[in-house]
Amino acid sequence: MDGKGKVIYINGPVVKAEHMVDFKVREMVMVGEKKLIGEVISLEEEIGTIQVYEDTTGLRIAEEVYSTGKPLSLRLGPGIIGNIFDGIERPLSKIYAGGGQFIPEGIGLISLDEEKLWNTEITVKKGDLLKSGDVFAHIQETSMIIHKAMVPPGIKGKVIRVVDNGYYTIRDTILILLDEEGNNYELKLAQEWPVRQPRPVRQRMPLEKLLITGQRVIDTFFPLAKGGTAAIPGGFGTGKTITQHQLAKWSDADLIVYIGCGERGNEMTEVLEDFPKLKDPNTGNPLLDRTVLIANTSNMPVAAREASIYTGITIAEYFRDMGYNVALMADSTSRWAEALREISGRLEEMPAEEGYPAYLASRLAAFYERAGYCKNLNGTEGSISIIGAVSPAGGDFSEPVTKYTKRIVGTFLALDRELAHARHFPSINWLLSYSNYISILSDWFSDKVASDLMEIRSKMMGILQEENKLMDIVKLVGEDVLPDDQRIILEIARIIKVGYLQQNAFHPQDLYTILPNQYSMLKVIDKLYDRAYACIKEGIPLSQVKEEKLFSDISLMKYQISEEKPELFQELIERINGYYDSLENRYKEGSTDED
Amino acid sequence: MKIKYLKLDKAEGPLIIMDEVPDAIYGEIVDIEVSGNEHRTGQVIQIDKNKVIIQVFQGSSGISLDEVAVSFSGKPMQIPLSHEILGRVFNGMGKPIDGAGEIYAHQDYNINGRPMNPVARLYPRNYIQTGISTIDGLMTLIRGQKLPIFSGDGLPHNQLAAQIVRQARISEEEAGNFAIVFAALGIKHDEADFFAKAFEEAGVMDWVTMFLNLADDPVMERIITPRCALTAAEYLAFECGREVLVIMTDMTSYCEALREISSAREEVPSRKGYPGYLYSDLASLYERAGMLKNTKGSITQIAILTMPNDDITHPIPDLTGYITEGQIVLDRSLYQLGIYPPINILPSLSRLMKDGIGKEFTREDHPDLANQVFSSYSKVQEIRALAQIIGEDELSEIDRKYMEFGRQLEEKFAKQDFEEYRDLNQTLDTMWKLMEILPEEELTRIDPVLLKKYLRK
Secondary structure, eight states: OOOEEEEEEEETTEEEEEOOTTOOTTEEEEETTTTEEEEEEEEETTEEEEEESSOOTTOBTTOEEEEEEEESEEEESTTOTTOEEOTTSOBHHHHHHTTOSBOOSOOOOOOSOSSOOEEEEEOOOTTOEEOTTOEEEEEEOSSSOEEEEEOOTTOOEEEEEEOOSEEEOTTSEEEEEEOTTSOEEEEESOEEEETTSOOOOSEEEOOOSBOOOSOHIIIIISOOBTTOEEEEEOOTTSOHHHHHHHHHHHOOOSEEEEEEESOOHHHHHHHHHHTTTSBOTTTOSBGGGGEEEEEEOTTSOHHHHHHHHHHHHHHHHHHHHTTOEEEEEEETHHHHHHHHHHHHHHTTOOBOGGGOBTTHHHHHHHHHTTOEEEEOTTSOEEEEEEEEEEOOGGGOTTSHHHHHHHHHOSEEOOBOHHHHHTTOSSOBOTTTOEETTHHHHHHHHHHHTOTTHHHHHHHHHHHHHHHHHHHHHHHHHOSTTSOHHHHHHHHHHHHIIIIIIOOOTTOTTTSOOOHHHHHHHHHHHHHHHHHHHHHHHTTOOHHHHOOHHHHHHHHTHHHHOOTTOTTHHHHHHHHHHHHHHHHHHHHHHHHHHHO | OOOEEOOOSEEETTEEEEOOOTTOBTTOEEEEEETTTEEEEEEEEEEETTEEEEEETTOSTTOOSSSEEEEEOSSOOEEEOOGGGTTOEEETTSOBOSSSOOOOOSOEEETTOOOBOTTTBOOOOOEEOOSOHHHHHHSOEETTOBOOEEEOTTSSHHHHHHHHHHHHHHTOSSGGGEEEEEEEEEEOHHHHHHHHHHHHHTTOGGGEEEEEEETTSOGGGGGTHHHHHHHHHHIIIIITOOEEEEEEEOHHHHHHHHHHHHHHTTOOBOGGGOBTTHHHHHHHHHTTOEEBTTOOOEEEEEEEEEOGGGOTTSHHHHHHHHHSSEEEEBOHHHHHTTOSSOBOTTTOEETTHHHHSSTTTSOTTHHHHHHHHHHHHHHHHHHHHHHHHHOGGGSOHHHHHHHHHHHHIIIIIIOOOTTOOOOHHHHHHHHHHHHTTSOGGGOTTSOHHHHHHHTTO
């Protein structure tokens, strides 16, 4: 426990020390006079290699390394939500309040507020038998989240003493458990958990519910299941971060964990400024009341960037254990992979592809596998959905991080530079993207939305595919030479793209579309296609079939949706029917006249 | 009296290696006295027991293993700063070279800075009017933003930067509160002179601090130069409350210097031989732009980089684009057509624009209008490709209108004189004029209410 090492080697975030026989691999240590936080990553004889989570400039040879006796762990308890932490759970707002406009090194291990009194409602009584995961107290942490204090995994026993309802800090002992071997456990409102170890669950459940995001291209075209995984790869400027922000704002998860991993400082500031002002569409409470932010910006120490992903997922698991559906956004997993690469390089490990270590694929897989829909130890059900942004070098999807991620995730939302240049947002390329959850969610869609939704979806996808083929020809000879039955495909595809797939994140009516409206919009486009196509087949020329006003109103229907006007879609369908009925009649009359 | 070490183990390229140094500090600055008279500066970059690896900013050429005296300062690289630095010229290591003497300061500042706490940041929202239509209209520069210029060899990026400096100054209400920090990274003498002259003509010379590492200066000093410049910028912004514009050029030379030192250290390279930490290293520079809550002053960064072979997927522009808040991309073919500034509109972007324009900031029609121009101009590119194959005469009527729109956009909007200042209303009105060329049904990005209010008015 009180072993001390001595620094003998320093190279950026990698430090080696001797006299480390008493240390363990993955143990958290404090390095040097400034007590920089670090983690032992390997031991050889009595020499240990340490990755340090703070800037090592100023560290001197022969300074001491102190043991903490435990692995890199988080303190999990009330005070997490609405907060912003660095990569190892140190609260940035507290650092700021202490005068830290810039983040100094050597601030030590601080995490949750230990002084704050929480209004605690005890849910157990003396004599109760509790097992791992059982809830013993409730705290209304924010307007949206009841924090449930749980017996930590691996502990069970009989309650031999418990406090009354009242105000307690996370340091106060709430109850004492006595197990069969006669051991006493003092339980508090907070518990500790090592970040690299997944928290145990009773069993994994099949995924069968949709994570509703209000983003049309995602919900109906490339849906994500609650407990599933998604990747959003895209070059710079393709809108990864805006897409992630949209998901963080509008997903119907109970809790959002947003990890800014090696990205811009201003993006985190934007979330901090925007989220308190935005209201959750389901409850009307400020979005920050269900959000946890982890910020390791690109200029913060690289080793802490590696840890930030694990910090985020561990917090997500803790809330899943309470029975919540958690959505975790990691922006960007590529920066995390680069942190791995940088540390690996300094350890002089043999590189695999593009300098990345050979274990990149397995680390990525292990991270994404911590997602899932689970039955928790206490019998509740909860889920973690992971949405990871990927920043491929040069926008090339064949680079290692994108390639390995693609193999693991269920939904792949490929962002496209061409679409972004045309300011088609979200710039999700409908031909390169896919979702493996469509078949398992089809029952859910039938139950909750409409039985023919997925059918219409595949029809629309078919039109887009067809359009893509036709565009190859159009690029060579122009649109005018195509026959009308092909040109109508182009026209309908245009409506799908402009009127449905494009969604303006900054337009008050358009930023979020509820599922029934998504369905109605598709129904309208489907109707237009069926009627227009039938007319073309009757031999009516496209110039007649394409009624400019009708086509343009359908393209713009997304801006007209409002609660005061639920009959919008019905009106459009009636207009379509009205127009084509009369067109067909006119044409039939015309042709009979000629006969 | 400080201990001097008189023997080196190895000297190779930019590195020297010494044994038997018992208590070196990681990152400390060392002074290397060569042959009794010349002083060089180095930094400890790796310590292995008693063996110390030092990076020498002036290189190891001329150093012999036993005719040296190395003394360790115990401190990281620091420069003295006071408000006297305005109007002064320094070399790449922060030493005055204009003959006006040393800087006297109460405090020395660590040039590595510290990461800005995201909680302390103030989200930038105030736009800077540059008087350049393409920038103001389509990729608005925001105070506190880092917006680089992606250029190529022989393109007029220096002129563009100089024009921004001169014209942004005009709309600056608190003129006395303005400052420019200029960092030259491996550029030629005539380029540095061009900037000096441009600053003089703009009448801002008294507010400029220059750090010069020119093409014939030691390459390794280039690693230090931007850090000196940004430390000076932080001082001027957050301690003196000034609105600071930092111009760094050419970032490509900086990255090449970084690659050189990385390869000398025998590190595992990633793409094109650049080190795996290029992203983190660039971020440690670019992220020093911004604004702070409850603190006056701001740092706006315009970094210029030349894309090797005009390739935007090259690691330098690629990683820069991932860090900065947008980019202004210059295009060779536009320049050859005689269009100045040759800004390629489609790949250019200002990420902070969305929150700094519109009703409360510029004009209510600005966001939709900009969106429409991007979208229509991207269509122009498709149609041009088609016209190349089938000839313009074969195009449909609507496509011909797009062709016309594209031509006029480039001629009347993008093209602008080096001396010409256009205010924002003028720029937006020109954009509406361009919209008149296209049929109204094509303008799907603009709110119908705004169309009614502004189109053909």
